[in-house]
Amino acid sequence: GPAVVIIGAGIVGCALADELTGRGWTDVTVLEQGPLFETGGSSSHAPGLVFQTNPSRTMARLARYTVEKFSELGCFSAVGSLEVATTPARLAELHRRFGYGQSWGVPSSVLDPDACFSLFPLLDKSLITGGLYVPSDGLASAVRAASSQAERATSRGARFVGNSEVVAITSQGGRVTGVVTADDRYKADMVVSCAGFWGPAIGAMAGVPIPLLPMAHQYVRSTPAGAADTLPILRHQDRDLYFRAHGDRLGVGSYLHDPMPVDLADLPGDAHPSKLPFTPDAFKTSWSAAGELIPALRGATLEDAFNGVFSFTADGFPLLGESAALRGFWTAEAVWVTHSAGAAKAVAEWMVDGRPAIDLHECDLNRFDAAQLAPDYVRKRSIRSFIEVYDIIHPADPPSVRNVRVSPFHPRQVELGAVFGEAAGWERPLWYASNPAPDAPRPRDEWSSRHFSPIAETEARLTRRRVALYDMTPLTRIEVTGPVSFLAGLVAGNIDRKVGSVVYTFLLDAAGGVRSDITVARLAENRWQVGGNGPLDVDWLRRHATPGVSVRDVTGGTCGVGLWGPAARELVAPLTDVDVSAEAFKYFQCRLGHIGTVPVTMLRLSYVGELGWEIYTEAQYGLRLWDTLWEAGREHQLIAAGRVAFDSLRLEKGYRSWGRDMTAEDDPYQAGLLPPGDREPDRRLTCLILADTGDVPLGREPVYAGGFPVGHVTSAAYGWSVGAPIAYAWLPSALSEPGTQVEIGYFDRLLLATVAAEPLFDPKHERLRR
């Protein structure tokens, strides 16, 4: 194998050395600035609580693998975990977390206060309303896990060098060539930074921004408090606290204090750089909250206490993968002990096989827009991640930093009373307050009513009945120029079509997984506009670019609308020099021309399943484009419509959303993107219609058949043209036949659902083609 240098012998670096050497790559050198294996990094001080349940399937699986591996190595004690609720909202959240466990294969149960008390007899039972118990969770011995993985790696040929600080990274022609320490040089084909919260310093040596923030977090150990090592680990999220036993003492960790960002220059210069002096004042509230839940602590004092440093990121996910800026430079950082072995396995697979076995797009180092790499953004958002670490987060809750990216239509949207959500830094209208609500809106449960308005029903219905304007600016647009062979080699279908045609296709990875779904519009013989799903698509195309090919992300410099609905043609025809007649401009075609004075690229596509166009122009013409369409739209009752209506309409038409409905783990046949032909996929993305009870799932809920979990929901929405909630779910093929009855777990309820033939609305796509 190639020569690999790993920077850092914390739990992640050691796990990676083990995973790489286990795959036959034995030329592995691990350089550690501290002593081996109590290096003084975060792993040396982590109390090692492992909670596997997570809204993210990927994170849950990284944790599950870590538990399995550490158990085999004898470094894990499966004492179980208990998360207690002291409020009705928290109890509801625990039911939802139970659902994630069912969806991702981490069994758990929701217990009443008595059952919680018998598991953890130190609790004040009168405070709690219930708990979530996960028997397979427990405690990892971080340093032992690090050293035993390192030992195995060493037996296979890896070298660990302690007291050896990396001070520079060398590169040539955009590729890494090695690292430099105080007294040595190491050649390397690949360098992996596993430097934990020192990541940004290593990144700076390589010219690679590492968007994480080191933060201190308080951890204490009590004097004897009647604990025992058999106690499950415990979380009291309503007060931002967690607990574990250390013999008869209790360890208490807190996120209740004010965030404490740490400057790397201020670390203590001793053997424990990640251990900062304890700040007792900051701990006062935490200690009294701990004593409320666990009365035995009221008689105890602190025996050991410190402020320990580890990494936070803007979105709470780790930073894994190879840098787009420097080839051969990889990171595995902002990884908890909980996910350490799983993350190391995934990165090792990625390095050795060219792709990880599970979808890592949420964790990809290259997932950020340039603005999201700004130090100010990373700092503000990471501080927010700390504050919200145990909060009840709704999937549509917008982040703390707003208005990072706005489309040129933003002022008009504000005038129309747009209520904005956020995606990848973009402000996106969810609905417009200037549109009327229906007279008798459908009743809807509280959780799915958040970031929702009945106005969306009006917007959806008027899109089907008249015509509506959607902001498509946040959709990633990439301009590709060069020979057709470049794109043709990366996608599933044939894109070598005539100028003026558009193809919907997929970027496939080496194993045939769907990296992205894209539209490819041929604007000229050697020029394409690719509509994709974010920075990872740009990165993917650039990585594969051959000489003579140019790949340019034009998203921010351009803007666009979807003008969709039966009246779209009447509206646009008088405004444009493009022949928009059904004969001249067919579905899946594109044309260059003008709308009024605005030069435009028109793509005859629709995510909502209606006649119409995506219309793009340069950002400078954006307002003029909006105003021209808006003015002409008056006589057609044009409305502006938002994301909530959009999502409903797209699900009625069965259009998949990459990242939610499918990822690189799924092939296009399983995902229902291509007809399976003779193949019989083992599982399928399946359309479900729910009983219309007022409950509308949001995604990630478990699906049951005969009482057993058999799959999970990806996307869901109320379908107003259908008159019922719609959900898409991954199910075994045997259960994907129309008419099959299943149940969806939603809080403590089971929602009846029936598999339906798709798409539910206009299955012959007649409305699109007229």
Ligand code: FAD
């Ligand atoms: P580290 O262990 O910090 O290892 C990075 C290594 O890189 C260090 O040894 C460092 O010396 C070395 N290094 C840095 N720069 C250089 C250089 N220039 N040259 C050579 N070597 C270098 N996680 C959980 O899952 N559960 C918990 O309960 C938990 N509780 C925590 C409580 C506290 C108080 C703290 C501090 C952390 C806790 N964590 C917990 C988080 C967890 O400890 C970390 O996320 C994890 O240990 C990070 O592992 P790592 O290998 O990435 O980093």
